Amino acid sequence: MSRLIKDTTREERINIINELYHCHNGDCDSCGICSIFITQSPLEVYQPYIDGLKELNEVSREFNESRRK
Numbered sequence: 001m002s003r004l005i006k007d008t009t010r011e012e013r014i015n016i017i018n019e020l021y022h023c024h025n026g027d028c029d030s031c032g033i034c035s036i037f038i039t040q041s042p043l044e045v046y047q048p049y050i051d052g053l054k055e056l057n058e059v060s061r062e063f064n065e066s067r068r069k
Contacts, residue, residue: 005052016056017046 002008003016021042024031037045045063048054054062 003056005049008048010052012042013018013046013050013052013056015052017042 003013005013008016020039021033023033028034033042043050046056046059049056049059
């Protein structure tokens with residue numbers, strides 16, 4: 001499945017983020033998503049992708065770079 005903006009609708013991009021970063025129903029020790037995003041939701045972090053402004057990998061790279069600072 002393509003994840004490129006040109007090949008997806010806004011709804012599909014929301015679904016992609018929800019599938020990639022879904023909650024594991026309390027299995028927090030095995031998951032780690034909350035520790036990655038800390039006080040933000042994945043939907044907030046990936047809003048530029050959802051809105052069609054930046055590709056998924058670009059948002060991921062920028063987010064990871066911001067965490068290293």
